[in-house]
Amino acid sequence: MMNILDEFKQTIGPDTAIKWYTCEHIIYRLFNTACQTHNFDFLIKLQYLIRCIHIQLQHEHSLFIRHWSHKPVFSIYCGRLMTTIEFKRLKMYVGKVILMTNFLMGNLDKNKAIQYINRCEPSENEIRVLFKINIDTRITKTQPYADITHLSDYHNEHEILIMFGASFHVMDIIMNPHDALPIYLLELCAEKLEPIPLNEREQRWYSYIESLN
8 A cells, every 4th residue: 555655746746637536445444434424534635636637637628528529418327325314305495505525536437336326235224326417518617527538548438537526407306216326416516606515514514615725
């Protein structure tokens, strides 16, 4: 582990940040654990990594928008495990704008996203949830996003990475009786549509994300 962290310190930069985040499980786990546990002290130490990812993702975003000009609206899919408490809380956000306190990675292929989440074994108090995220490339002033397949070790995944701190309009939660997976429908929206903090911790998240800009 120390060898990997030493290499990370020596090579991290705007040209390598996305690859480090997506391909090195230790970095990925450290970052996600800090987000999930709201460890702001550790997240502050990761600000350089986040800024490097932002710079690289902005560059990839400009290329992506030109490449997808023929199809300005598309969807990506992301499966994840959630506690039943988290899922119940999601219902409170329908019709509202939320701010994502993590990077969000989704697949252009719905079936691959479903296959991934179905391989995850939920604990007694967890359920599988599928996120469907609609993206309109004609909407400006969103957080950057791009296809990062060419930067990943998994070249057949067609993954889209959305920048940390993106805002989403929560459209609906679809409970299909013929599908075991609830579908949480989101729409990427402009940063000017600022969500309203519901509590002190969320206010701290917004302040932290603003400090990255």
